[in-house]
Amino acid sequence: MTECLRVVLADDHELLLEGLRALLEAEPDMSVVATVSSGAQVLDAVGRHHPDLVVLDLEMSGLSGLACLKQLRDAQLPVRVLVLTAFGDGASMRAALEGGADGYALKTESPRHTIEVMREVARGHLVFPAAAKRWLFGRPGPDDAGQLTERERAVLELLAEGSTNAQIARRMHVSENTVKFHLQNLFLKLHVSNRTEAAAYYLKRVMTAPRSPR
Amino acid sequence: MTVGETEKELGASRHLLQVTERELQRLLLDIHDGPVQHMYAALSQLDLLRQALDARLPSPENALHGRVDRIRRLLEHGLTDIRSFLGALRPPEFEGRSLRELMEELVMQHETDTDTEVSFVVDEPVPAASVPVKIALFRVLQEALSNAYRHGGARSVIVRLGAKGGAARARILLAVEDDGAGFDPATKVGDDHFGLAGMRYRAELVGGTFNLRSAPGAGTHIMFDVPAS
Numbered sequence: 001m002t003e004c005l006r007v008v009l010a011d012d013h014e015l016l017l018e019g020l021r022a023l024l025e026a027e028p029d030m031s032v033v034a035t036v037s038s039g040a041q042v043l044d045a046v047g048r049h050h051p052d053l054v055v056l057d058l059e060m061s062g063l064s065g066l067a068c069l070k071q072l073r074d075a076q077l078p079v080r081v082l083v084l085t086a087f088g089d090g091a092s093m094r095a096a097l098e099g100g101a102d103g104y105a106l107k108t109e110s111p112r113h114t115i116e117v118m119r120e121v122a123r124g125h126l127v128f129p130a131a132a133k134r135w136l137f138g139r140p141g142p143d144d145a146g147q148l149t150e151r152e153r154a155v156l157e158l159l160a161e162g163s164t165n166a167q168i169a170r171r172m173h174v175s176e177n178t179v180k181f182h183l184q185n186l187f188l189k190l191h192v193s194n195r196t197e198a199a200a201y202y203l204k205r206v207m208t209a210p211r212s213p214r
Numbered sequence: 215m216t217v218g219e220t221e222k223e224l225g226a227s228r229h230l231l232q233v234t235e236r237e238l239q240r241l242l243l244d245i246h247d248g249p250v251q252h253m254y255a256a257l258s259q260l261d262l263l264r265q266a267l268d269a270r271l272p273s274p275e276n277a278l279h280g281r282v283d284r285i286r287r288l289l290e291h292g293l294t295d296i297r298s299f300l301g302a303l304r305p306p307e308f309e310g311r312s313l314r315e316l317m318e319e320l321v322m323q324h325e326t327d328t329d330t331e332v333s334f335v336v337d338e339p340v341p342a343a344s345v346p347v348k349i350a351l352f353r354v355l356q357e358a359l360s361n362a363y364r365h366g367g368a369r370s371v372i373v374r375l376g377a378k379g380g381a382a383r384a385r386i387l388l389a390v391e392d393d394g395a396g397f398d399p400a401t402k403v404g405d406d407h408f409g410l411a412g413m414r415y416r417a418e419l420v421g422g423t424f425n426l427r428s429a430p431g432a433g434t435h436i437m438f439d440v441p442a443s
Binding site: 013015018019023026086087088090091106107108110129130131132134 | 243246247250251252254255256257258259261262265286290293294296300301304306307311315316318319321322323325326327331
């Protein structure tokens, strides 16, 4: 049996909470441990129930979704956050990404799509539109396709040492989302699908690289 | 008209731009709080109904399955319509953001919605713009990007943001160039197929100018030149 994904839903629209909760409860690999209908309750619910994932509306009355996100990140709670909103504008995407959200899904897509994104985020992927990630983390120059940038090489080195994303983020003075973004680009460029393969690639290159004369 | 009267009229025009954006914000929040939540919730319930049907009436040929799927598609189309509507009209937070940020975010949203890439070139420094100028330039860029995508079939779109003039009389320049199909302005301006009159009107509301160069097969080049404040 697969491990159950523990979810907190935060939205001030009761109908939406009720519908999504019922749908998630019918999924074999998901369990809704709490629903909250105001931003002020989010931090408490996460502290109390230790979910794997919070699905967070941006436009909640009282404390906004972005303010909740900041609280969660400031408290360094190990929870993934998926923003679920009706608005796909650049400013909202940027604010969510910079605020440390792990994913961004639209209420104008189907609930089935939301559930797919929840699973992606739970697997540790950063799920934002490609354009948002390009804008925030810089675009690759025309000549460096396939070549690792300096930042990507630094991430790869730390990853091969066995560092977690949080440790890499601290060492490089960047957010965890930035680390995830570099990792996704790394994987694409190296044609690998996970950290272990990326580390193996790095170690193999180090072992076979000609030694510099001393 | 005296200089004083012109200034007064310009002030009223600028105020109108801000009021329009505020009204729009209110309207879109109503759509967000109403139809979007209801349709999303209805889709969740429908998915549950479909699952219950699958459990009780396993035959995929059953007419009930088809009917549920049809309702689901209709609701999903409805949400897609609302998405383009919200995306096109929702005003950003103009007060707290620089013109550059606003334009970046607009380009980002356009790229996401259309799955295309746009080159955005900024010639810094760009002077601080007043809110009405930000609104006018945001809306005209939105229209220009939408035109390049919908009508022009462009492969390359370049947006340039820059400035000229000294601090006291600084002007902001915004240009949008595409290599799309282009058109004959003499025939299109009349029926305003491209929202050109709207772009010109918005530029003029903030005391600026709008110029357009296009020809069939030669792409389209749109330029705005407006006072920064």
